[in-house]
Amino acid sequence: MYKSIEETAIDLGMPEDQVMRLIYEGRIRSVYDGQQILINSGQFSTYFKQLERIKEEIEIWRATPIPEDIDVKDED
Template structure:
């Protein structure tokens, strides 16, 4: 499904100017129909899958208990 730059900016939760910049740089693939740039929304599916995977890994890492510190000495 092809969408306009403002629709993609809302979908990605990014400013419109940043999406325009990425389109002009070629970082986001698009098609120009003579009036506007159209972007295939499906190209971001992998991005969101990887983002969720990274979030899960970070949550997993944060939930691990800290190992005991071996340098602690009781000096009473």
């Protein structure tokens, strides 16, 4: 499914200028149909999967309790 730059920016949660810069850098593949730049949204499926995995890892990290310091109970 092809989307415009505006729709892609909303989906990715970033400004349109940044999407345009990524297109010019070649990091986002796009097609120019003579009137507007269209972006195939299928190329972001891996990005969204990785983003979800990272969010899950961060939640696991936050839920892990901080171990007590060995030196806390040490009395001289």
